[in-house]
Amino acid sequence: MSKPMVFYYARNACSIAPHIALEEVGAEFEARCVDLTAGEQLSPGFLAVNPAGRVPALVMEERTVTEVPALLTYIASLKTGAGLIPAVSSIEHARCFEWLAFLSSSVHVAYAQFRRPHRFVSQDFACVHALVEQGRRNTIALYREVERRLGDEWAAGNAYSIADMYLVPFHGWSWRLDFDIEAECPKWSAIVERVLDRDAVRRVLARENSHEAEAQTVAASFAR
Ligand SMILES: N[C@@H](CCC(=O)N[C@@H](CS)C(=O)NCC(=O)O)C(=O)O
Structure with a gap:
């Protein structure tokens, strides 16, 4: 076994x-x-x-x-x-993988500049502080871009998918950014609320x- x-x-x-x-x-x-x-x-x-x-x-x-x-x-x-991945060859399938790539390669990397600056620069303090602040601004800009890209249903269309699961951690990290995510990102917040309400x-x-x-x-x- x-x-x-x-x-x-x-x-x-x-x-x-x-x-x-x-x-x-x-x-x-x-x-x-x-x-x-x-x-x-x-x-x-x-x-x-x-x-x-x-x-x-x-x-x-x-x-x-x-x-x-x-x-x-x-x-x-x-x-x-x-059904956690939309049907192959559909636009929703492309959209789902677009979300995975965008969140992983853009949003997470910007957040890491803010939260884990030492991955990017050595112990030069002035430089670290500049990177943290720029990383914060980059992340907020990308959070607004997440909201702009979302529709009224789920991230990849009218069905819950792995893209919605990946929206959860970034939403939860917003408190560190001095950014009112509930007010600025109502569509994203609504999706996360529905995800968090699921039994699984x-x-x-x-x-x-x-x-x-x-x-x-x-x-x-x-x-x-
Ligand atoms: N590109 C990786 C990123 C993984 C990653 O950075 N994970 C963070 C937690 S969100 C971590 O393990 N951080 C530990 C550290 O930086 O020491 C992925 O998508 O899995």
């Missing part, structure tokens, strides 16, 4: 998107929480899983897959009947916020 997949995630991180997808398709997986605030992503145990030191990571039969868009696509394909997503939030997650940390799992 094949071993269940192991999913590495962190709280309040981009990994919530594939975490939602795993619950939506009813996948059998073991969830392990990586404590980013304690620097656990840089522990030898986790670096053996993902040498990049980032979450999410999904381990299947000793092989690791990373990157949110790849994980969302893979997980959705485990249960095509769930409630299970994800319960797991990510539970004490059980503490016990399931990477350190604990490698100590077994």
Whole structure:
């Protein structure tokens, strides 16, 4: 019998998107929480899983897959009947992957300039402060662009998809930006509210916020 997949995630991180997808398709997986605030992503145990030191990571039969868009696509394909990716060759299919690319390569990177400036520049403090402020402005501009691109239904048309799951973490990070997302991005906020209200997503939030997650940390799992 094949071993269940192991999913590495962190709280309040981009990994919530594939975490939602795993619950939506009813996948059998073991969830392990990586404590980013304690620097656990840089522990030898986790670096053996993902040498990049980032979450999410999904381990299947000793092989690791990373990157949110790849994980969302893979997980959705485990249960095509769930309809989490629009039909191939439709405009909605293109739109869905447009969202994954835009959020991953533009929005997340701008947010990282603001939140993780040391990925981009060394310890030159003046330069770091300038990058943080420019990253904040770039991110806010991109958040407004997200809102401009959204229609009245779901991100990729009239059905819930993996694109909507990926809109969740960035929305949740807005509080750090000094940006009133509810007022400025009502369509995005409405989508996130509907996503958070789903049963599968409630299970994800319960797991990510539970004490059980503490016990399931990477350190604990490698100590077994
Ligand atoms: N391009 C990657 C980005 C992954 C990423 O940056 N994850 C963050 C959490 S949102 C992380 O692990 N940060 C840890 C660190 O920067 O040390 C993806 O899409 O999966």
